[in-house]
Amino acid sequence: MNPILLVVIFIVSAIVGFKIISNVPSLLHTPLMTAMNALAGIALIGALTSTAAAVYTGNKILGIFAVFIAMVNIAGGFGLSDRMLKMFKGEEADSE
16 A cells, blocks of 8 residues: 555544544543453454564564553553542542
């Protein structure tokens, strides 16, 4: 594919994604974050598969980097979801 077309698709996707997310009420952020964690898990599977199928060393290094970034995304997402869910609990839950 043409690299300029790929950049245009990325920019349009980023703008559309920002517009959609900015209209989501704050009450729905926690369920959406959990759904995004599932999506990040799919990205991790794709990164693992790509890395396993890589032939050249440079591609394997990029695959390992993709796996690392996907894992950071998943861990951060679950940490954020946990923190958001704690906000909905009462004061008694914090003392336990």
